[in-house]
Amino acid sequence: MLENFFNITPSNNALIQNGLPQDLLESFRKLTAGHGEISPTTILVLIPAFNEEGSIQDVISKVPATACGLNTQVLVIDDGSTDNTSRVAKSAGAAVLELPKNLGQGAALKAGYLFGLSNKNAYVAAVDGDGQWDPSDLDQLIAPIVSGDADFAQGSRRLGTTENRDRMRNLGVEFFTRLVSLITNTQVGDTSSGYRAYRSEILGMVRLSQRQYQSSEILISAICNGARLYEHPVKMSVRTAGASKKVSNWKYGIYYFRAVIQTAIRDRYLSHIFKHESA
Ligand SMILES: Nc1nc2c(ncn2[C@@H]2O[C@H](COP(=O)(O)OP(=O)(O)OP(=O)(O)O)[C@@H](O)[C@H]2O)c(=O)[nH]1
Numbered sequence: 001m002l003e004n005f006f007n008i009t010p011s012n013n014a015l016i017q018n019g020l021p022q023d024l025l026e027s028f029r030k031l032t033a034g035h036g037e038i039s040p041t042t043i044l045v046l047i048p049a050f051n052e053e054g055s056i057q058d059v060i061s062k063v064p065a066t067a068c069g070l071n072t073q074v075l076v077i078d079d080g081s082t083d084n085t086s087r088v089a090k091s092a093g094a095a096v097l098e099l100p101k102n103l104g105q106g107a108a109l110k111a112g113y114l115f116g117l118s119n120k121n122a123y124v125a126a127v128d129g130d131g132q133w134d135p136s137d138l139d140q141l142i143a144p145i146v147s148g149d150a151d152f153a154q155g156s157r158r159l160g161t162t163e164n165r166d167r168m169r170n171l172g173v174e175f176f177t178r179l180v181s182l183i184t185n186t187q188v189g190d191t192s193s194g195y196r197a198y199r200s201e202i203l204g205m206v207r208l209s210q211r212q213y214q215s216s217e218i219l220i221s222a223i224c225n226g227a228r229l230y231e232h233p234v235k236m237s238v239r240t241a242g243a244s245k246k247v248s249n250w251k252y253g254i255y256y257f258r259a260v261i262q263t264a265i266r267d268r269y270l271s272h273i274f275k276h277e278s279a
């Protein structure tokens, strides 16, 4: 069943090889039936969105039509919004992957990555639909990937700026940055960026099981699978519409810490156990 599917941890390549669940394939089929074929040569720009009718149009309009000479195609993933997110996204020209029930940001993104892999898109980007990250400079974010110098790129507020004045959140960003840098033995500047881009090969290799606290999981899993990271300075804004889907700061910190440790154990310290599944 779709619900349990997002908890399982084989690599995305292995999931595709073993066959995706029928209800996910049905959502893919409805998407292409409603929107037409999505060309594999486009950069697929995923926007996970749950009840974001107030900001989604602005985010979609900021995605440039081309980046590094390639066309872009926005794909909003809406898993059961109760507002007009899907309708607003479609009228703004985006394709919308609609999942039957709410599964969390990580599951929504994983569905988008699996669509990109099945559709053979060479490059996939992702940006939050809440307006906090501005995708206008996608060209600069993805350039090192297209040129072959990086496999994973992300906007970094620590290289750029943040409007967030919540001291505890900012301390959390510092703490997790150091922890993930230590675990991966790689200089990481931001572990919870809402603006990222990937070479698809990497999306096939990673294992993703975090339903909500997903950003550190894909970062650690990608680096442990050999991804070369590029970080690009960006400005992180505060929300001006809608509400955060995350819990209070303390709980956020605990869940986020759990996601980091679970991924580190799985992909860094016990990775030999899973090696046979990563094909
Ligand atoms: N499809 C889908 N998207 C989600 C879900 N939860 C969050 N998102 C989207 O993921 C993006 C980031 O979510 P936020 O709730 O702002 O979380 P955050 O940016 O990590 O946390 P804040 O710093 O509190 O804003 C937004 O576009 C959300 O709509 C979900 O369950 N399903």
Ligand SMILES: [Mg+2]
Pocket (backbone or CB within 6 Å): 128, 130, 132, 194, 244
């Ligand atoms: Mg946010």
